[in-house]
Amino acid sequence: MYDTILFDLDGTLVNSAEGITEGVRYALESLHFPALPYAVREKFIGPPLRESFQKYSGVDEETAGELLAAYRVYYAEKGLHQAVPYDGIRELLEKLTKAGKELFVATAKPTVYSRTILEEWKLDGFFKEIIGAGFDKNFETKDKIVALAASMATNEKIVMIGDTVYDVEGARACGLPTVGVLYGFGDREALRQARPEHLVQTVEEIGELLCS
Numbered sequence: 001m002y003d004t005i006l007f008d009l010d011g012t013l014v015n016s017a018e019g020i021t022e023g024v025r026y027a028l029e030s031l032h033f034p035a036l037p038y039a040v041r042e043k044f045i046g047p048p049l050r051e052s053f054q055k056y057s058g059v060d061e062e063t064a065g066e067l068l069a070a071y072r073v074y075y076a077e078k079g080l081h082q083a084v085p086y087d088g089i090r091e092l093l094e095k096l097t098k099a100g101k102e103l104f105v106a107t108a109k110p111t112v113y114s115r116t117i118l119e120e121w122k123l124d125g126f127f128k129e130i131i132g133a134g135f136d137k138n139f140e141t142k143d144k145i146v147a148l149a150a151s152m153a154t155n156e157k158i159v160m161i162g163d164t165v166y167d168v169e170g171a172r173a174c175g176l177p178t179v180g181v182l183y184g185f186g187d188r189e190a191l192r193q194a195r196p197e198h199l200v201q202t203v204e205e206i207g208e209l210l211c212s
Helices: 017-030 038-044 049-057 061-077 089-098 111-120 142-151 165-173 188-193 203-210
Strands: 004-007 102-110 129-133 158-162 178-181 198-200
Touching: 004 142, 017 038, 017 049, 017 061, 038 049, 049 061, 089 102, 089 203, 102 111, 102 142, 111 129, 129 142, 142 165, 158 165, 165 178, 165 188, 178 203, 198 203
Parallel strands: 004 102, 004 158, 102 129, 158 178, 178 198
Antiparallel strands: none
C-alpha cells in the first residue's frame, strides 16, 4: 500500500501533553500574562506554538516570539523529558521495519527536541531521518516540513500519519495521502472533516492498515 511512512511526533508517536502544557504555563507566568486553563493549553499541542500564543493569548507576533522563547527555556530543561511513547509504538515501528517500510518523522517540533525525545526512548534508530522545525520562524509550517521529508524518500508511495488537521493539510499541500489518528490531541471532529484517506482509533490499527 505505502512504502514510506511519515510520522508526526506529538499526539502520534508520543504523549507530550505534560511538557508542552507546563511549558506554556511557565511562559505565560514568566512574562506576566494571564493564565490559560489546561483545556486551552492542550490546544497548543500540534500547531506552531507562535501561532497558538497569538491565537489564545491575543498577542502580536513579536510578543508571541517572546513567549515562545520563554517556553523553550522550560521545554529544553524539563518539558522534552516528560514525553512518553504511546503504548504499542515500539512494536508498531518494529513491525513496519520488518515489513520493509521506510520511516521518517515529520514534526513541527524543533528537530533538536524531537531527536532527543526519540533517543531517550531508543526509538530514533527506526527512522531514516527526523525532520522537525528549526528555531527560525520561516521553517515552522507543516507543509514545508512534510515536503522536505518526502524529498528524502526513496519510494513514491508515501503517506503522512498524524493527529491534527495540520498534518492532513500539510500533507495535502504536498500531494500526499494521510492517516488520521484519533487517539492523539487533535480535535476529532475537525480531523474527520479534514477527510484524511484513512482514520484509525488505535496504534495497533496503524500496523494493521499499513501491513495489510
